[in-house]
Amino acid sequence: MKERPKLDIPKTITEKVANIIGYSIFIGTLIFVIITFPSLLAELPAHFGADGEVNRYGSKYEMIVLVVIPLFLIPGLEALERFPEIHSYPRRMDESNIEEFYLHSRMLANFAKNGALIVFAIVFIEIINYGLIGTSTFGAFLLPLILLLTLGPVGWKMIERRKIR
Numbered sequence: 001m002k003e004r005p006k007l008d009i010p011k012t013i014t015e016k017v018a019n020i021i022g023y024s025i026f027i028g029t030l031i032f033v034i035i036t037f038p039s040l041l042a043e044l045p046a047h048f049g050a051d052g053e054v055n056r057y058g059s060k061y062e063m064i065v066l067v068v069i070p071l072f073l074i075p076g077l078e079a080l081e082r083f084p085e086i087h088s089y090p091r092r093m094d095e096s097n098i099e100e101f102y103l104h105s106r107m108l109a110n111f112a113k114n115g116a117l118i119v120f121a122i123v124f125i126e127i128i129n130y131g132l133i134g135t136s137t138f139g140a141f142l143l144p145l146i147l148l149l150t151l152g153p154v155g156w157k158m159i160e161r162r163k164i165r
Contacts, residue, residue, distance in 0.1 A: 004085040004086075004098070005085065005098070006083075006085050007084075007085075007098070007099055007102055009084075009099060009102055009103050009106070012103070012107070014107065015106070015107060015110045018110055018111060018114045019110070019114060021114065021118075022113065022114025022115070022117040022118055023114075023117060025117065025118050025121045026070070026117035026118070026120060026121050028121075029120075029121035029124045029125060030067065030121075030124070032124070032125075032128065033063070033067060033124050033128060036128050036131075036132060037060070037063075039132065040060045040063075040128065040131035040132065041060065041131050042059065042060055043057045043058065043059065043060065044057065044058065044059075044060045044062070044063060044127050044128075044130060044131045045057060045058075045126070045127050045130045045131075046058030046062055048126065048142055048143075050143050051139075051140050051143075052136055052138060052139040052140045052141065052142040052143065053136075054130065060131065063124075063127060066120070066123065066124070066127075067124075069120075070116070070117065070120045073116065074113065074116070074117065077109065077112065077113035077116065078113065080109050080113075081106055081109035081110050081113060084101075084102040084103075084105045084106045084109070085102065087102075087105040087109075089101050089105070090161075092164075092165070097164055097165065100164050101161075101164060104157065104160065104161055104164060105161075107157065108153065108154065108157040108158075111153035111154075111157065112150075112153055112154065115149040115150055115152070115153055116150070118149055119146050119149050119150060122138065122142070122145060122146065122149075123146075125137055125138075126138055126142060
């Protein structure tokens with residue numbers, strides 16, 4: 001298949017629910033960041049180690065960069081989700097299974113996007129809690145949680161992709 005067709009495949013309930021959860025958590029946390037920002041200490045955690053301990057502190061204004069990154073990242077991930085025909089597929093994709101591959105790939109992009117939204121929310125919460133009360137929310141669970149949310153959906157969907165015939 002040289003040029004892949006664009007198919008109109010409706011969003012699944014799972015994709016819609018994932019969007020509601022991902023965007024709600026991210027937007028809620030973003031509002032929390034905006035409300036609490038004036039009350040934060042001048043120096044906040046800027047880097048966490050694998051054990052969840054703070055490795056570096058920086059100006060609270062560095063957090064603005066963390067808020068801006070998803071504002072550029074998310075539209076790119078949304079675009080990737082909307083155009084599954086540009087994704088990479090195995091050679092076994094043909095007219096008989098193209099819709100299943102497109103849907104599967106789109107769901108992977110959806111879960112990756114929403115996982116990224118939740119990861120940013122988790123990092124915001126961790127930084128703000130240190131800035132407000134001086135303690136960790138997630139501690140040693142921070143890195144495993146981030147890895148689970150970013151790599152979990154990819155691994156899961158790649159295993160499922162092998163089942164498509």
